[in-house]
Amino acid sequence: GQQLNQSPQSMFIQEGEDVSMNCTSSSIFNTWLWYKQEPGEGPVLLIALYKAGELTSNGRLTAQFGITRKDSFLNISASIPSDVGIYFCAGRLTHTGGGNKLTFGTGTQLKVEL
């Protein structure tokens, strides 16, 4: 099945730094979602994007739906220790019969150094 490529795979940053990660696909999506997963828990939705070019913020998080509809970006400003976790992108393919299934990226593991 379709997989989304996320980069970087992992990041080790200093507290207070800004973080950027992205997700790319060979197929067009009409919805992009960003999730965060903390150890021992299921993913939690952070931001949802529904339109090409859309830029949406949630506190210190900002995500963008790429204009080509094949990519999305997530930025975290002024990182803090509780930002630690794995960040996943997810998308829905735009084709007839695609159903209501999400395809997830491979994840970006974020570690924050005090």
Add this chain to the structure above:
Amino acid sequence: EAQVTQNPRYLITVTGKKLTVTCSQNMNHEYMSWYRQDPGLGLRQIYYSMNVEVTDKGDVPEGYKVSRKEKRNFPLILESPSPNQTSLYFCASSLVTGWDTQYFGPGTRLTVL
């Protein structure tokens, strides 16, 4: 409290011994789904259900069965587990569609020897 529950949370079993992982949600959600999570592969969808008695295959359905007899429950059945089904499994639900807010359960870690 609105939640998705899964049982068991941890399970070690042997090849070929049938098992069921239960999933239940108390939010009256129509859509429910099962995922497996493996290192380096992210989450991959196994099966999903858009409503009672309506189920469909995700990206990796081989070796799994599901049923949706009641709105709140969506059990995952492994008729004859194999070691390559060792994984972390998540159940999720959402109000209607699969791409608005999905609430995930806490996960079930399955080991098949």
